[in-house]
Every structure is written in structure tokens, then in C-alpha cells.
Amino acid sequence: MTRSILLFAFTMLGLSAQDSNFDGRWNIRVNTPRGRMWWLEVQGAATGKPHGSFVGAPGGQVDVISEMKLQDGELSFRFENRASSRDAKSPVVKQVYRARLKDGRLSGTREEEVSGKVSPVLPWTGVRAPAIHEHDDGRWKAGQTVALFDGKSLAGWRQLLASEPGWYVEGGVLKNREKASDLLSEARFWNFEVKLEYRYSKGSNSGLALRGRYEIQIFDNFGEAPDWHGNGALYSRIAPSTNASKAPGEWQTLTARLVGRDLTVILNGVKVIDRKDVVGPTAMCMDPEEDKPGPLMLQGDHGPVEFRKVEVTELQLR
Secondary structure (H helix, E strand, C coil): CCHHHHHHHHHHCCCCHHHHHHCEEEEEEECCCCCCCEEEEEECHHHCCCEEEEECCCCCCEEEECCEEEECCEEEEEEEEECCCCCCCCCEEEEEEEEEEECCEEEEEEEEEECCEECCCEEEEEEECCCCCCCCCCCEEEEEEEECCCCCCCCCEEECCCCCCCEEEECCEEEECCCCCCEEECCCECCEEEEEEEEECCCCEEEEEECCCEEEEEECCCCCCCCCCCCCCECCCECCCCCCCCCCCCCEEEEEEEECCEEEEEECCEEEEEEEECCCCCCCCCCCCCCCCECCEECCCCCCEEEEEEEEEEEEEC
16 A cells, blocks of 8 residues: 555544554653652554553553544543442542643643542653663672661651651561551662562551562452462562462561563562563552662552561672
């Protein structure tokens, strides 16, 4: 098919040859109260039937977009969900997202209505997810190991939101207060292995974010089938191969190894994720620049959790 015929076909369908530029994965920077960033994937933009998935609406899981349109150079999609996936009586949240391409970026807005109350329009900007070429291919060796928690203080850590309840140390154990803001390491890491010792109460929920972007779920689903929202999962993206969790109240060990986007997770001595590809950021993401080092983050606002060991070993090429 010649270029002129192809352009005519696009015009008759109300499409543009430039619409394909919407396709791909986008890391989104937005000013939200909790400081979390979003993520968007678009496919089939030039076909007249665009589709994709999104992180950030409203709970943070990976949501498949069922209503996406592309018309006159504007991409739009919408969601209508409960504010809490765990509470059938929580308010209904209606959201409409719109975006246009400008200088290779997405320039967008979100319109939101909750129980009839309309919020101010929220602007956002999306940049293409970078290519990362490093892989966990046997060439990486352990470098220096650093203890990020000294058992006595919060030295080397800061809260994501200083105005919210925080963390404290008691009896050599790091603990969170109710609804505590996430805790970030001051040090930033690229390719590394982190080892945790933690325990939680029955029904509790926390997480460990690698590079401030990818959350390993810490969650009480002891005795249940493995799930991509369960303990040891890459939240809403990669389910563990088995549920190796211990019962609430018991100390557990977790090792997460990240090289490029290759992720390995060992939970209580069992390898539950083996060099799986991390497609993109998860709900805890506060730093969308995927090709740069980032901090470790401990989630504090979903339930009580305790840590007695946080160690990081940086990885170097042989």
C-alpha cells in the first residue's frame, strides 16, 4: 500500500498516522497528596481500537483500560471504581483522563468525581519508559554490604511526608505508627540485593519498594494460594511461584535482587520469583525516572509491621 493510500485510509477512519506515537509505556509525574507517580501502557493507537493498562486509578493496582479512545489527536480513557477494593460500601470514584502529545511527551489531565463532588482538574506529564539493557546474566558479583538499619535509630532514613505519623525504634526493632508515611532510605541504589527480616500482625499489609518504584508485597496471606497481591509478589505484576509465607507474628526473611529490570525474590529460603522482567512501576512509585538509582522504601500506612534487619549489597560487573 502506498503512503498516499495509507494516509487516505487513516483519514476515512478519523485517524492520523501520528496516532501510533501514543503507543508504548509511559512513566507519569503528577502532584498527588501521597507523592505517588502513575504509569500507562498504550497499544494499538493507530488501529482505531486503542487499549492498555494503567497504575494509579484509584488504588494503585494494574488496571486494564476498558474504555480508551483516540480522536483528533487526543487520547482519553476512564474508570469507575470503588475507592477501596476491599469495601463494597466505599464511595464510587469516577475518573476521566485525557492526553495529547507535545514534544514527545504526554501532556494530560485528570477529572475526578467522588459521590457527586467534583475535584479540581489535575494536570500530569508522561515520558517514555527508558530502555534498560542490563540483565542478571551471571556477570554480577557482590560488592560492599551496608546495614541500613542500625537497631537504635532512624539514621539514614526519612519520611516521604514529614507531616504524617511516623516510625520509631523500640527494643532494636523498627516499627510504624498507625497510618505512618512511607519511609525512604537516604542512600540510592541501582543493581543490588536487599535482605530483610520482618514480621506483621494478622491481616496486616506493607511493602518494600526497590529504587522507590517496584513494590515487593509484605502481606498476611498465610496458608492461601500464591497471588500477585500476596506476600513476596511484585505487587499486581508478578505472583510468587508458591506461597512461602510464615504465620503472622513470626519473623520472616526476604531477599530481593534487582539487576536492570530482572527481579529475583527469595522468601523464607524459597525462591518465589526467578529473574522475571519488571514491566514498569507499581503503586508505591515516587520516583518515575527508571534509568536512575533510587531509594528503598518501607510502606507504613496499611497496617502494623516490624523490621529488625535491612541490609543492602551493591552488585558489580565481574
